[in-house]
Amino acid sequence: MAERLSRRAFVGRGAAVAGGAGLAALLAACGIEGTNEQSLAQLRRQADAVDHPRVEIGEWVFADWPLYMDKAIIRSFDRRFGGATKFVEEINDNNDFFGKVRQQLTAGQPTGRDLAVLSDWMAARWVRNGWVTPIDRDNVPNARHLEAGLTDPAWDPGRRFTLPYQSGAVGIGYDIRQTGRELHSLRELFNPEWKGRVTFLTEPYDAAGSVLVMQGKDATDATLDDELEAIELIGEANERGQFRRFTGNDYTTDLAKGNVALALAYSGDMVQLQSDNPNLRFAYGEEGAVLFTDNLLMPAEAAHPYAAEAMMNYLYDPEVAARLCAYVNYISPVRGIREILERDAPEIAENPLIFPPDEVRPKLQPYPSFTTREEQTMNEAMAKVTGA
Amino acid sequence: MTAATAAPTAAPVRRARRLPTGWLLAAPALLWLVVFFAIPLANQLQVSLLSGDAEAGYTLTWSFSTYWDALSDYHAQFLRSFGYAAAATAIDLVLAFPFAYFAAFRAKRSKAILLAMVVLPFFVSYVLRTVAWQLILADHGWVVERLRDVGLVSADGRVLASAPAVIAGIAYNFLPFMILPLYVSLAKIDRRLIEAATDLYASRATAFRTVTVPLALPGIFAGSLLCFIPACGDFVNAALLGTSRQYMIGNVIQSKFVNVLDYPTAAALSFILMGAILVFIAIATRLLGTRTLTEAAV
Numbered sequence: 001m002a003e004r005l006s007r008r009a010f011v012g013r014g015a016a017v018a019g020g021a022g023l024a025a026l027l028a029a030c031g032i033e034g035t036n037e038q039s040l041a042q043l044r045r046q047a048d049a050v051d052h053p054r055v056e057i058g059e060w061v062f063a064d065w066p067l068y069m070d071k072a073i074i075r076s077f078d079r080r081f082g083g084a085t086k087f088v089e090e091i092n093d094n095n096d097f098f099g100k101v102r103q104q105l106t107a108g109q110p111t112g113r114d115l116a117v118l119s120d121w122m123a124a125r126w127v128r129n130g131w132v133t134p135i136d137r138d139n140v141p142n143a144r145h146l147e148a149g150l151t152d153p154a155w156d157p158g159r160r161f162t163l164p165y166q167s168g169a170v171g172i173g174y175d176i177r178q179t180g181r182e183l184h185s186l187r188e189l190f191n192p193e194w195k196g197r198v199t200f201l202t203e204p205y206d207a208a209g210s211v212l213v214m215q216g217k218d219a220t221d222a223t224l225d226d227e228l229e230a231i232e233l234i235g236e237a238n239e240r241g242q243f244r245r246f247t248g249n250d251y252t253t254d255l256a257k258g259n260v261a262l263a264l265a266y267s268g269d270m271v272q273l274q275s276d277n278p279n280l281r282f283a284y285g286e287e288g289a290v291l292f293t294d295n296l297l298m299p300a301e302a303a304h305p306y307a308a309e310a311m312m313n314y315l316y317d318p319e320v321a322a323r324l325c326a327y328v329n330y331i332s333p334v335r336g337i338r339e340i341l342e343r344d345a346p347e348i349a350e351n352p353l354i355f356p357p358d359e360v361r362p363k364l365q366p367y368p369s370f371t372t373r374e375e376q377t378m379n380e381a382m383a384k385v386t387g388a
Numbered sequence: 389m390t391a392a393t394a395a396p397t398a399a400p401v402r403r404a405r406r407l408p409t410g411w412l413l414a415a416p417a418l419l420w421l422v423v424f425f426a427i428p429l430a431n432q433l434q435v436s437l438l439s440g441d442a443e444a445g446y447t448l449t450w451s452f453s454t455y456w457d458a459l460s461d462y463h464a465q466f467l468r469s470f471g472y473a474a475a476a477t478a479i480d481l482v483l484a485f486p487f488a489y490f491a492a493f494r495a496k497r498s499k500a501i502l503l504a505m506v507v508l509p510f511f512v513s514y515v516l517r518t519v520a521w522q523l524i525l526a527d528h529g530w531v532v533e534r535l536r537d538v539g540l541v542s543a544d545g546r547v548l549a550s551a552p553a554v555i556a557g558i559a560y561n562f563l564p565f566m567i568l569p570l571y572v573s574l575a576k577i578d579r580r581l582i583e584a585a586t587d588l589y590a591s592r593a594t595a596f597r598t599v600t601v602p603l604a605l606p607g608i609f610a611g612s613l614l615c616f617i618p619a620c621g622d623f624v625n626a627a628l629l630g631t632s633r634q635y636m637i638g639n640v641i642q643s644k645f646v647n648v649l650d651y652p653t654a655a656a657l658s659f660i661l662m663g664a665i666l667v668f669i670a671i672a673t674r675l676l677g678t679r680t681l682t683e684a685a686v
Contacts, residue, residue, distance in 0.1 A: 095647045098442070102649075106445060125443060196546075202647075238632070244549050245631045257526040259548060372443045383648055387465075387632030387639070 057083030124155035142316035164333035173265025288363035436655035573607025
């Protein structure tokens with residue numbers, strides 16, 4: 001008995017020593033690698049010198065969100081330019097995707113993707129850190145069709161590194177059978193009449209931004225304090241039981257199933273939901289609406305920049321942009337497609353969710369631009385409110 | 389036992405020869421454990437002691453305060469996880485015992501069908517099964533309307549997005565983990581022991597209480613652990629059937645890792661969860677006693 005115990009003790013101690021040594025070695029290996037923020041000027045010098053020679057387009061990789069592309073466009077691109085586009089619908093969430101490629105980006109290694117679609121704030125983060133390949137605009141002449149309002153964001157002046165892919169508005173999605181009347185104001189989301197029958201978005205730029213718009217503030221010029229105040233207001237309403245859930249794109253289930261009467265919703269989703277359920281409506285808040293834009297960008301060390309640029313140029317051809325817009329139902333950043341759609345698909349050309357009416361356009365407010373630290377603080381505050 | 393009582397002089401020689409074979413036999417499993425358990429665990433420990441953010445990078449600062457911060461920020465979710473997991477385990481035990489008992493003692497030819505029915509849902513993905521409940525329990529769905537008719541749900545009440553929905557979801561998803569070990573330990577019981585008890589003038593209830601249940605204890609224990617442990621870390625049910633007011637610690641860890649990219653806090657939370665579960669198991673083992681359990685199993 002004593003023998004056995006001592007042997008067990010010995011084995012245990014041995015394992016502890018071996019484990020401890022291994023642990024120490026592992027712990028000594030430095031932390032998760034960081035990055036150095038490059039100055040915008042330095043990046044711009046890179047952009048000035050950029051020259052991506054026209055080469056044959058072979059196999060290259062385009063990472064996009066699910067259901068965000070008409071695959072026929074990819075096929076016709078391949079036919080026309082003789083490429084073999086590897087189109088992957090792998091981006092479900094900006095942070096999720098960032099987490100996937102973060103190590104390569106910070107280590108200065110290729111991510112294996114030549115073109116990716118990221119929302120404004122994440123695209124801004126990539127530009128800020130130099131995790132992008134500048135666009136050789138000589139290869140993208142069609143970029144001249146870009147909507148005037150989108151040409152000069154604070155985080156990428158002159159669009160040297162990114163080009164808008166699609167835009168959308170954040171507004172009120174509702175089921176008219178349940179509300180019994182049309183809704184016009186973002187205040188309805190906080191109206192006690194709908195207590196427990198509202199879903200709100202988890203994404204702080206959309207959620208807090210919409211509150212700021214509701215309060216008549218400028219969401220684009222918002223400071224961190226403004227955002228934190230807005231988040232506090234959301235938290236208070238949540239404490240009162242106003243919101244059934246905080247959601248990403250999945251508010252669509254609750255709305256389509258009739259579990260909620262209204263939701264803070266994305267315009268493009270609502271176009272698609274309406275085709276299944278005609279009782280669903282979308283309203284731009286009369287106070288205005290947060291406008292989000294997803295951007296095409298080439299990650300740093302992209303192996304096939306010319307292929308990616310050829311694709312960007314193709315997507316900015318108004319005929320192609322019209323097809324894409326008719327398929328995804330978001331707001332296109334390409335000018336001159338309305339005329340094409342009036343000819344080909346008049347019901348889309350008249351849809352106010354795809355072509356916001358003139359009185360709405362000036363009230364659409366893009367995301368503000370924050371530093372990493374500010375963004376982190378905002379994310380944490382929102383995460384506390386949403387319970388995770 | 390016999391080796392220890394054998395002549396002490398012979399033992400070391402024999403052991404020296406035997407040891408390498410034993411280690412060799414254990415080597416594949418040990419290697420597996422080291423590569424896929426020990427190293428990741430050490431790595432996770434290291435991550436939990438870093439500080440920084442996803443963009444600027446993380447450096448090792450031995451910041452044990454992360455643990456304290458995580459605990460003070462998320463103790464509510466921890467308690468909720470344990471509460472929900474315990475409730476679901478209790479529900480499963482109550483539901484599974486009669487079923488396993490019937491399958492082990494009463495069912496003859498239907499036994500295979502019964503057990504197949506238990507395992508069948510596993511052919512569908514966990515998440516899909518839970519999403520299905522989301523549709524079944526929709527506020528204006530058939531089920532909830534009927535529950536309203538009989539007054540189990542108030543006129544403006546709901547089933548989804550509530551704590552009972554989350555607990556029921558967990559109980560549903562982990563039920564087979566309770567049934568199968570219970571069935572195994574019940575089926576192993578020597579019927580003659582129960583007969584002997586009744587022969588000795590025990591009523592059927594007394595025989596059940598003093599013979600069947602104690603002999604089924606290993607199954608109860610195993611089933612409860614198999615339900616309770618994964619249920620503590622579950623996030624799917626709370627995410628799909630609950631709201632942020634029902635979020636469990638798994639939801640926090642998932643969001644910290646995937647959405648907030650706050651790896652140190654996520655790692656620290658995982659370690660706290662692991663530690664808490666280990667303590668639970670230790671207490672349960674001490675209360676029920678592994679010794680009596682193993683003896684009962686023989």
